[in-house]
Amino acid sequence: MLTIRIQREDFDPAKEAEALTHGRTDVGALVTFTGLCRSEAGALCALELEHYPGMAEMELERIAQEARARWPVDGIVVLHRYGKIEPGERIVFVAVSGGHRGEAFHAAEYIMDFLKTSAPFWKREHHVDGSAGGWVEAKDADDTAAERWKRK
Amino acid sequence: MKAIYFAWVRERIGKPEEEIAPPAHVVTVGDLLSWLKGKGEEYEYAFENAQVIRVAMDKKHVRHDAKIEGAREIAFFPPMTGG
Numbered sequence: 001m002l003t004i005r006i007q008r009e010d011f012d013p014a015k016e017a018e019a020l021t022h023g024r025t026d027v028g029a030l031v032t033f034t035g036l037c038r039s040e041a042g043a044l045c046a047l048e049l050e051h052y053p054g055m056a057e058m059e060l061e062r063i064a065q066e067a068r069a070r071w072p073v074d075g076i077v078v079l080h081r082y083g084k085i086e087p088g089e090r091i092v093f094v095a096v097s098g099g100h101r102g103e104a105f106h107a108a109e110y111i112m113d114f115l116k117t118s119a120p121f122w123k124r125e126h127h128v129d130g131s132a133g134g135w136v137e138a139k140d141a142d143d144t145a146a147e148r149w150k151r152k
Numbered sequence: 153m154k155a156i157y158f159a160w161v162r163e164r165i166g167k168p169e170e171e172i173a174p175p176a177h178v179v180t181v182g183d184l185l186s187w188l189k190g191k192g193e194e195y196e197y198a199f200e201n202a203q204v205i206r207v208a209m210d211k212k213h214v215r216h217d218a219k220i221e222g223a224r225e226i227a228f229f230p231p232m233t234g235g
Contacts, residue, residue, distance in 0.1 A: 035235055049234070050159055052227060055211035056234075080234060092235050112235060118213060120227075121234025122159035135160045138231035 001075040002068070004060045006051060008083045013093055020075040020097040027074060029104040032095040033112055039087035045128045047136075049082045049091070052120035056080070063114040067096070070110065071103035078111060080121065110149055117146040153220075155188075157198070158229035161205065164198035174220070181207045182216040184226065198228075206231060 001020065005011075013034050021027050037047050064076045077095040085091055094111050098104040117138075125133030156169040178187045185202045188195050199205060207214055209223040220226065 051234070052156075052158055052208070052211070052229070055208055055227070058211055059213075116235040117232060119234050120158065120208070120229060120232055122230060123233045124159070135230065136233040138233050 003077045029101040030097045031104040031108040035092035037085045046126040048124045050122045051082045059119045067107040071107045073098035073107045113146045116142045154225045156227040
């Protein structure tokens with residue numbers, strides 16, 4: 001099972017995760033990751049997420065398929081929101097189910113690392129003082145995180 | 153072909169998309185970036201640091217040495233910051 005969704009609305013992590021294990025007796029591991037909007041010590045009032053419709057879905061699916069080709073995992077859910085998101089709100093969700101924890105952990109981390117560096121989303125900051133903040137800059141640490149999977 | 157711009161590339165150029173018709177000597181993505189830079193100061197500004205610009209052809213990532221022949225849609229954007 002592979003579920004990819006890009007949506008403006010919030011989602012329910014428990015419900016999404018439940019869909020991977022409901023009625024199953026062969027799933028031994030379920031790993032979930034939820035990414036939230038930080039306030040950056042109170043300076044940020046919102047993040048605005050822009051995406052490339054069509055390509056964003058394709059990239060998330062490609063990344064999820066690569067993870068599945070690499071580790072023997074069962075179900076994968078990848079959700080990403082766009083639009084204005086306030087501190088404390090959910091932005092992204094990844095869930096991976098499988099027989100054992102090792103492959104589920106690896107696949108979930110792999111998906112997040114490549115989502116950050118190759119899925120076409122961009123964040124812009126809105127500041128509490130009303131000033132329009134800038135576009136968030138890509139971090140070298142994210143490239144390094146994605147890069148390490150290539151050496152294996 | 154259709155050119156699409158995202159995030160600060162879109163803001164600097166001042167439009168989300170447009171039809172472009174590059175001349176025959178524009179063969180690669182890199183050539184196209186150079187040609188676009190010559191279209192006006194807003195393009196010059198958007199692509200002043202051309203090596204950081206990411207490019208997708210028909211919704212797939214490509215490198216700057218990729219050939220643009222046959223592409224229907226070319227998107228230009230900054231490094232991605234989702235997640």
